[in-house]
Amino acid sequence: MDIRAAVVRECNQLSIETVELSPPQPGEVLVRIAAAGVCHSDLHTLRCELRARPPLVLGHEGAGIVEAIGDGVTSVRPGDRVLINWLPACEQCPTCLEGHSNLCERLSETTFKGLLPDGTTRLTAQDGTPLKHLLSAATMAERVVVSEAGVIPIGEDVPFEVAAIIGCAVMTGVGAVINTAQVTPGSSAAIIGCGGVGLSILLGCRLAGCYPIIAVDVQESKLELARQLGATETVNAATVDPVSALRELTRKGPEYVFDSVGASTTISQALQAAAPYGTVTVTGMGDVLKPTPIPTDALIFSNKRLLGSFVGSSRPRVDLPKLIELYLGGRLPLDQLISQRYPLDELPNAFADMEGGSVARGVVIFDH
Numbered sequence: 001m002d003i004r005a006a007v008v009r010e011c012n013q014l015s016i017e018t019v020e021l022s023p024p025q026p027g028e029v030l031v032r033i034a035a036a037g038v039c040h041s042d043l044h045t046l047r048c049e050l051r052a053r054p055p056l057v058l059g060h061e062g063a064g065i066v067e068a069i070g071d072g073v074t075s076v077r078p079g080d081r082v083l084i085n086w087l088p089a090c091e092q093c094p095t096c097l098e099g100h101s102n103l104c105e106r107l108s109e110t111t112f113k114g115l116l117p118d119g120t121t122r123l124t125a126q127d128g129t130p131l132k133h134l135l136s137a138a139t140m141a142e143r144v145v146v147s148e149a150g151v152i153p154i155g156e157d158v159p160f161e162v163a164a165i166i167g168c169a170v171m172t173g174v175g176a177v178i179n180t181a182q183v184t185p186g187s188s189a190a191i192i193g194c195g196g197v198g199l200s201i202l203l204g205c206r207l208a209g210c211y212p213i214i215a216v217d218v219q220e221s222k223l224e225l226a227r228q229l230g231a232t233e234t235v236n237a238a239t240v241d242p243v244s245a246l247r248e249l250t251r252k253g254p255e256y257v258f259d260s261v262g263a264s265t266t267i268s269q270a271l272q273a274a275a276p277y278g279t280v281t282v283t284g285m286g287d288v289l290k291p292t293p294i295p296t297d298a299l300i301f302s303n304k305r306l307l308g309s310f311v312g313s314s315r316p317r318v319d320l321p322k323l324i325e326l327y328l329g330g331r332l333p334l335d336q337l338i339s340q341r342y343p344l345d346e347l348p349n350a351f352a353d354m355e356g357g358s359v360a361r362g363v364v365i366f367d368h
Contacts, residue, residue: 005123005141006058006347007131011048016345019057019131022122024070024145031082031146034160036139037061038342038350038362039168040195044285045134046351052114056132057123058347060086062139063154063163064366073148081154083163085316086135088117088149102311111136117147139164140347142366152320158327161341161363162334165196166323168311169361170334172283173200175312175319176258177208181281183256185209190246190254192237192270194222195354196337196361197283198260199229203332206230210256214249216242219357229336229360237269246273253278262286268295276302283309337361 007017024030042058044050062084066076076082088111089096089104096104110117114132122145123131123138131138138144154163173196177183189210191201194217205213206229215226218238226234235245247253253275259266262284270280272295299306312319326332339359342350350362 001143003142004344005138006344007125008046008054008056008058010054012046014046014348016347018126020124020126021141021143021145022124024068025118026071027073027148028070028116028145029066029073029076029148029151030068030143031064031084031151032067032143032368033062033064033139033141033366035063035164035366036364037165037168038347038354038364040354041168042134042140043351043354050285050288051112052132052134055125055129056114056134057138057141058134059140060084060135060137061164061168062137062144063160063167066151067143075148076151076153081156081158082151083154083167083320084137084139084144084146085150085152085167085320086137087111087311087316088136088147089316090117091149099315101315101317102313116145117149140344140364142368149317152317154324158324159335161338161365162327163324164363165334165337165361166320166327169196169337170200170323170332171314171316171319172309172312173197173260174204174207174323174332175314176201176281176283176309177204179313179319180307180309181256181258181279183208183210186211187255188212188250189256189258190214190216190273191226191258191260192216192242192266193260193284194226195260198258199225199337199360201258201260201283202226202229202231207326207331212249214246214254216246221357225339225360229333242269243273250275252276255279256281258283260284262288264290264292267292271295271298271304271306274304277304279305279307281307281309283312338363341365343367
C-alpha cells in the first residue's frame with residue numbers, strides 16, 4: 001500500500017514522500033499510526049550522527065491501531081490499540097535471558113541498522129529504492145509494519161500521544177532513576193539537560209521521592225518547563241558555573257546527578273558536582289561517537305559511581321505496561337510533557353522547536 005512518510009534519502013535531507021509499505025509477514029503486525037513522538041534520536045539520525053544510515057524512514061516513538069496481523073501473531077488482533085516498542089528483543093539470547101532485554105544481542109545487527117528483526121525491510125520508495133525502518137519502527141509514517149514483539153497493547157483510556165512518548169523518552173528517563181540509579185527516597189537529585197528525556201528523569205525523581213530536585217540547562221525556556229513539572233530549584237548553566245551552583249544548593253553536592261546530554265563537558269560537570277559517594281547516571285548521547293575524557297580524580301577519590309543507562313536499563317515488555325499504570329494512577333503526569341502537536345508536513349518545524357527549547361515534547365499527529 002502507499003503511505004506518506006518522513007524520508008531521509010541522504011544526510012540532512014528530509015522530505016515527506018509517498019512510499020510503498022508491504023503487507024506484514026508471519027510474526028508481524030500492521031499498525032495505523034495515530035501519533036509519533038519527536039525525539040533527538042530522530043534528529044541525530046537525520047544528521048547521520050547515529051548508527052543507522054540513509055535511506056530510511058524516521059520515527060521510533062509511536063502509537064496507533066492494529067489493522068492486520070501476519071500468521072502466528074497471537075498477542076494482538078485487528079482493532080487493538082497499541083504503542084510501538086522499538087526494542088523488539090528476541091528474549092532467547094543469553095543477555096535477554098539474564099534480564100537485560102534492552103541489550104538484546106540481535107539488536108546490533110538489525111534494529112540499530114534500521115532493519116526489522118528478520119534483517120529485511122517492508123518499505124520502498126517510488127523509484128524502487130529500499131528504505132530502512134529507523135529502530136525497527138519508522139513511526140513517522142501513516143502506517144508501519146513491525147514485529148509482534150514491537151507492539152504493546154494499551155487501553156482505551158490512554159491517549160495515543162501519551163502512549164507514543166512512553167515508548168522512548170519516558171521509559172529512558174524514568175528507567176534511569178528507578179532501574180539504573182536505583183534512587184533512594186529522600187535523596188537529593190540534579191538533572192543536567194531539560195529536553196524530553198531530562199524532563200522524564202525529573203518526573204522519575206518525583207516518583208522516587210527525591211528532594212531537592214535541581215534542573216540544569218542553558219535555556220531559560222527549558223528551565224521554566226522544569227519548574228512547571230516539579231523542579232524545586234533551577235540552574236542556568238549559561239550564566240553561572242553549574243558545579244558550584246549544585247554544591248551550594250546541597251550540602252556537598254547532589255547524591256544523584258543525571259546527565260541527559262551526554263557531552264564531554266556535561267559528564268565532567270556531573271562527576272565534579274556529585275556528592276562524595278554520589279552516583280552519576282548518563283543517558284544522553286551527545287558525544288556518543290567521540291572519545292570522552294573522564295575526570296578520574298572526581299571519580300576515584302570520592303568513591304563516586306558513573307553509570308551508563310541505555311533506554312533506562314528497561315525491559316520494555318515488562319516496564320512499558322508499568323509506566324502506563326503509573327500514568328493512569330496519576331503518578332506520572334505525562335500529559336504535561338506534550339507541549340506541541342504537528343502534522344507530518346510540519347516535521348521540520350517540530351525539530352526546530354525541539355532544538356530551540358520551546359517544547360518539552362512535540363508529537364506528530366496523523367489525521368486519517
